[in-house]
Amino acid sequence: MNRRDAIATLVAAAASLGAGLWWWRRGSTQGAIAGALHGDDGCVTGSTVKGRPVFPQRYARTLQALLECLVPEENDAPSLRVGAASLGVFAYIAREVTHESMQSSHRLLMRGAAVTERVAVIGQGVPFLEQSAEQRQVTVEALVDGAGDSASFEGATFIRRLVGFALEGMFADPRHGGNRDGRGWQALAYTMPQPFAPACHGGSSG
Amino acid sequence: MTRSCDVVVIGSGAGGAPVALALAEAGVDVVIVERGPRYTQADFVHDELRVARRDFFVPSARTDPHIVVSGGGEPERTNEGWVASCVGGGTVHMSGFFYRFAAADFRVREILGAIAGAEHANWPISYEEMVPYYAQVEATMGISGPADEGPHAPPRQSPYSMPAVNTHPAAVLLDEAAKALGVHAFKTPRAIITRPFAQRQACVYCGLCGGFGCEVGAKSSTLDSLIPQAEATGHCQVLAETMVTHIERRLDGRASGVVVRSLARGEDGSADERIAAKAVVVACSAVESARLLLLSDLNDNGQVGRHLMFSTLAKAHGSFRLGKNATRDDLLRPSSAFLGRSVLDYYMGGKGSALKKAGALNFLFPSGGPISQSEMVAAGHFAPALQHPGGGLKAGEVLWGPALKKALRHYWHEQRQLDCEGFGEYLPTPGTRVELDPQVKDRFGLPVARILIDRHPHDAEVSGFLADRAAELLEAAGADSVWRSSIGGRTMHLPMGCLRMGEDKDTSVVDRDGRLHFSSNVFATDGAVFPSSGGVPPTFTILANSFRTGAAMLAAAKALQI
Numbered sequence: 050m051n052r053r054d055a056i057a058t059l060v061a062a063a064a065s066l067g068a069g070l071w072w073w074r075r076g077s078t079q080g081a082i083a084g085a086l087h088g089d090d091g092c093v094t095g096s097t098v099k100g101r102p103v104f105p106q107r108y109a110r111t112l113q114a115l116l117e118c119l120v121p122e123e124n125d126a127p128s129l130r131v132g133a134a135s136l137g138v139f140a141y142i143a144r145e146v147t148h149e150s151m152q153s154s155h156r157l158l159m160r161g162a163a164v165t166e167r168v169a170v171i172g173q174g175v176p177f178l179e180q181s182a183e184q185r186q187v188t189v190e191a192l193v194d195g196a197g198d199s200a201s202f203e204g205a206t207f208i209r210r211l212v213g214f215a216l217e218g219m220f221a222d223p224r225h226g227g228n229r230d231g232r233g234w235q236a237l238a239y240t241m242p243q244p245f246a247p248a249c250h251g252g253s254s255g
Numbered sequence: 256m257t258r259s260c261d262v263v264v265i266g267s268g269a270g271g272a273p274v275a276l277a278l279a280e281a282g283v284d285v286v287i288v289e290r291g292p293r294y295t296q297a298d299f300v301h302d303e304l305r306v307a308r309r310d311f312f313v314p315s316a317r318t319d320p321h322i323v324v325s326g327g328g329e330p331e332r333t334n335e336g337w338v339a340s341c342v343g344g345g346t347v348h349m350s351g352f353f354y355r356f357a358a359a360d361f362r363v364r365e366i367l368g369a370i371a372g373a374e375h376a377n378w379p380i381s382y383e384e385m386v387p388y389y390a391q392v393e394a395t396m397g398i399s400g401p402a403d404e405g406p407h408a409p410p411r412q413s414p415y416s417m418p419a420v421n422t423h424p425a426a427v428l429l430d431e432a433a434k435a436l437g438v439h440a441f442k443t444p445r446a447i448i449t450r451p452f453a454q455r456q457a458c459v460y461c462g463l464c465g466g467f468g469c470e471v472g473a474k475s476s477t478l479d480s481l482i483p484q485a486e487a488t489g490h491c492q493v494l495a496e497t498m499v500t501h502i503e504r505r506l507d508g509r510a511s512g513v514v515v516r517s518l519a520r521g522e523d524g525s526a527d528e529r530i531a532a533k534a535v536v537v538a539c540s541a542v543e544s545a546r547l548l549l550l551s552d553l554n555d556n557g558q559v560g561r562h563l564m565f566s567t568l569a570k571a572h573g574s575f576r577l578g579k580n581a582t583r584d585d586l587l588r589p590s591s592a593f594l595g596r597s598v599l600d601y602y603m604g605g606k607g608s609a610l611k612k613a614g615a616l617n618f619l620f621p622s623g624g625p626i627s628q629s630e631m632v633a634a635g636h637f638a639p640a641l642q643h644p645g646g647g648l649k650a651g652e653v654l655w656g657p658a659l660k661k662a663l664r665h666y667w668h669e670q671r672q673l674d675c676e677g678f679g680e681y682l683p684t685p686g687t688r689v690e691l692d693p694q695v696k697d698r699f700g701l702p703v704a705r706i707l708i709d710r711h712p713h714d715a716e717v718s719g720f721l722a723d724r725a726a727e728l729l730e731a732a733g734a735d736s737v738w739r740s741s742i743g744g745r746t747m748h749l750p751m752g753c754l755r756m757g758e759d760k761d762t763s764v765v766d767r768d769g770r771l772h773f774s775s776n777v778f779a780t781d782g783a784v785f786p787s788s789g790g791v792p793p794t795f796t797i798l799a800n801s802f803r804t805g806a807a808m809l810a811a812a813k814a815l816q817i
Contacts, residue, residue: 118656119655119659120659121656121657121660123657126660127664127668128664129660129667129668132660150309150310186656189655189656205651206651208653208655209651209652212653212654212655213630213633216626216629216630217308219629220303220625221302221304221626222301222302222304222305224302225305233625237625237663237667239625240590241625242301242462242463243301243461244300244301
């Protein structure tokens with residue numbers, strides 16, 4: 050990539066970050082994040098905020114790709130083959146961050162998605178979504194090592210939080226949107242004692 | 256609006272429920288004011304995310320924080336230091352490891368002598384005075400334990416009324432290890448009923464005790480045992496979702512009652528209500544009890560908030576690889592609930608150590624559900640043999656990608672882990688105390704508690720000693736790898752001190768009966784009154800002492816006019 054292209058890519062990435070943050074802040078200003086999406090029985094009933102997706106489409110795809118990298122499917126493994134994608138982890142996250150108590154986590158994930166895109170382009174010249182699995186690992190390693198760090202963002206903290214969300218999405222009660230059909234528990238050979246929570250009303254379990 | 260009663264008890268957990276029952280049974284009209292909601296068994300589902308990870312039992316740090324300043328570092332906004340906010344308090348979500356204090360726990364100053372930088376003190380009462388009240392707890396709540404607790408357990412006058420919980424076959428490995436090392440492993444006594452008791456169902460061995468409520472009522476929480484008994488007398492009313500904002504005091508120093516606000520959903524909590532009372536009992540757990548007295552300007556001698564303690568925590572872990580030995584695998588593989596072994600041989604130090612007092616070892620399976628256990632794996636705390644290439648994880652690092660999957664696979668499928676928690680003496684220091692935060696307010700605009708922590712080096716010595724002894728036992732049991740963690744750790748869900756019991760009115764807050772030195776009708780009955788932390792979890796002793804204070808209040812009924 051020549052210098053002009055690099056600058057153009059940086060500008061585009063910065064614009065993308067700014068646009069995403071503007072989108073989110075506009076939503077926040079309008080009181081978009083609320084606990085209303087959790088019903089009285091604690092069930093999550095949706096993953097939109099006033100009809101708008103919780104994440105802009107591009108960030109959603111980046112986060113999903115990150116999750117696939119952090120907890121990959123491993124079809125040839127002797128056990129625990131499932132990964133974040135097949136267990137519905139992103140669906141869990143998209144619902145969970147709409148809760149009022151999750152606003153700072155929501156901001157972190159948005160910011161992290163944008164920084165991931167920037168680090169991918171700067172480090173390897175290829176947008177994250179177009180990178181191979183190996184290239185994505187290099188990008189994540191760079192994030193953890195601080196390639197995208199600033200005064201208000203730490204890549205290691207972002208990845209740690211995303212791994213934490215992934216584990217919740219894989220092994221929490223399916224009523225929260227992940228752990229599809231209890232297959233996360235099955236993968237651990239873990240038998241969750243009854244009683245589980247009752248099935249949600251009007252929402253899919255992921 | 257104003258209502259009245261004989262005695263207001265603030266808090267419904269281990270400190271509040273026993274004294275309320277004792278008074279109500281004697282015909283005293285009691286109102287228990289509890290900040291949190293009243294859950295039922297139907298609420299206690301096995302949803303790890305909701306119950307154990309989303310502030311189900313404790314207030315949110317967003318609305319009702321504590322500010323913790325540890326070791327002179329930056330203030331941290333947290334909900335640590337809250338034990339619980341629900342009817343039954345911490346007894347609802349406790350693991351229920353119930354050990355009596357030893358006689359030595361009441362004489363810490365005498366045993367340790369003066370130690371520079373520490374402010375430890377003897378209790379003004381002895382173990383012998385507490386014995387009938389331990390028995391009262393067992394009789395009213397249901398505590399299960401073994402016939403033989405070995406030579407180091409505190410003396411009992413009668414056996415447990417029900418047998419210890421059934422334990423996992425792998426406990427045999429610890430029994431043999433203990434024998435080889437010349438120490439005594441015994442079945443851990445629990446606040447869990449093993450046979451039907453007082454119309455409650457016996458334990459179903461789901462294994463989710465700590466962090467969860469019991470869906471069948473077999474855990475002996477005050478919610479399921481003492482509070483229904485108190486209400487059944489007709490002399491006890493529980494006001495849930497109601498917070499005491501301050502204790503009102505007359506010119507003569509006696510309390511006249513309390514002011515409360517509602518936290519119930521749908522109410523904005525802006526209206527104050529008074530409850531007039533002839534006596535007040537404070538039992539909000541140490542940090543919040545101290546905070547309430549400070550908010551109420553009940554600190555005539557400046558001692559409120561001082562001498563804060565927790566329990567010094569040590570941890571050791573042993574990983575037993577599966578597939579090495581079929582006989583051993585048969586012991587390790589079953590998925591039943593409780594490992595259930597304790598060792599008290601190192602309670603007073605020993606093994607050539609200079610320590611004069613240490614604590615108890617409690618052997619158990621890794622606690623928590625699949626999320627928390629997997630997180631421990633990801634953080635490198637479990638299965639450390641597979642930590643990130645390059646020499647192990649640094650603090651704050653986390654496994655990800657194939658390395659994470661490999662570690663999870665190893666933890667969940669290729670080995671069985673046995674853990675040990677060591678509880679040790681935590682010395683109070685001048686720098687460990689509770690104050691009112693000068694800046695941060697709660698939802699009602701009241702200053703929150705500021706928890707200052709300045710550890711004494713003795714705590715880490717005790718913790719390291721206990722972790723080493725636990726590691727020896729796990730190695731002797733045949734663990735393929737053993738590691739120590741949480742050296743010098745603390746258990747912020749076991750706060751004690753802040754309203755120290757003592758005879759000296761200049762250095763303590765309450766007398767031997769729990770009565771405030773400077774307000775003759777205000778009592779404290781939670782862990783706040785403890786002059787020492789002891790070498791075991793304090794809950795059993797909090798309950799017993801609360802019954803003891805109830806007896807003292809009844810003996811002084813005429814003076815209290817109750």
